Amino acid sequence: MSLLPIRTHGDPVLSTPTQEIKNIDGRIAALAQSMLETMYAAPGVGLAANQIGVSQRIFVYDDGNGPGVVINPQIIEKSGEYHFEEGCLSVPGHSWEIMRPDKVHLVGFDLDGNELDIEADQYLGRIFQHETDHLDGFLLIDRLDPPELQQKVKKMLRKQHIEIDSASKESQRNIFGK
Numbered sequence: 001m002s003l004l005p006i007r008t009h010g011d012p013v014l015s016t017p018t019q020e021i022k023n024i025d026g027r028i029a030a031l032a033q034s035m036l037e038t039m040y041a042a043p044g045v046g047l048a049a050n051q052i053g054v055s056q057r058i059f060v061y062d063d064g065n066g067p068g069v070v071i072n073p074q075i076i077e078k079s080g081e082y083h084f085e086e087g088c089l090s091v092p093g094h095s096w097e098i099m100r101p102d103k104v105h106l107v108g109f110d111l112d113g114n115e116l117d118i119e120a121d122q123y124l125g126r127i128f129q130h131e132t133d134h135l136d137g138f139l140l141i142d143r144l145d146p147p148e149l150q151q152k153v154k155k156m157l158r159k160q161h162i163e164i165d166s167a168s169k170e171s172q173r174n175i176f177g178k
C-alpha cells in the first residue's frame with residue numbers, strides 16, 4: 001500500500017460521522033497498514049480513516065509505545081480535566097491549548113476482531129478523544145472554548161481555505177495559459 005493524502009479542514013468528509021465497520025477482514029487490515037504508514041510519514045501520533053477520505057470507523061495511533069489500531073471505538077466513560085496544546089494533521093500549522101477530560105475508558109475491536117478495553121489518561125487519553133472525535137465528524141476546533149474564540153478561529157480557517165482554493169485555481173490557469 002502507499003501513502004495517502006491527508007484531507008484538511010473544509011473537506012466535508014471530516015465533518016461527516018463515519019460508518020461502523022461490519023466485517024473486520026483483509027481489506028480493513030490493509031487500510032490500517034496504509035493509515036499507519038501515512039501517520040508515521042506525516043509525522044503524527046494518530047490518524048482517523050476519514051482524514052484520508054475513508055468514511056469508516058477506525059483509527060490508528062502511536063503514543064510512543066508502538067502502533068495501535070482501534071475499530072469501532074467508543075468512549076464509554078470520561079473524567080477529570082486536562083489542559084494540553086493540541087494540533088491536528090487536518091488543520092496543519094496550528095495548535096491550541098484545549099481542555100478535555102483527562103481519563104477515558106475506550107472500547108472497540110482490534111484487527112483480529114478481539115474486544116479492546118483500554119483505560120487511558122493524559123497524552124494517550126487525549127489521542128483517543130481526538131481520534132474518536134474525528135470519526136464522529138468533529139475537529140479539535142469544535143472543542144475550542146469560549147465560543148467567541150471558536151468562531152474567530154473557524155472564520156480565520158475559512159478565509160485561509162478560500163485563499164488556498166483560489167491560489168490553486170490561479171496556478172491551474174497559469175498552467176493552461178488561460
Ligand code: NI
Pocket residue numbers: 087088089090130134
Ligand atoms: Ni486530527
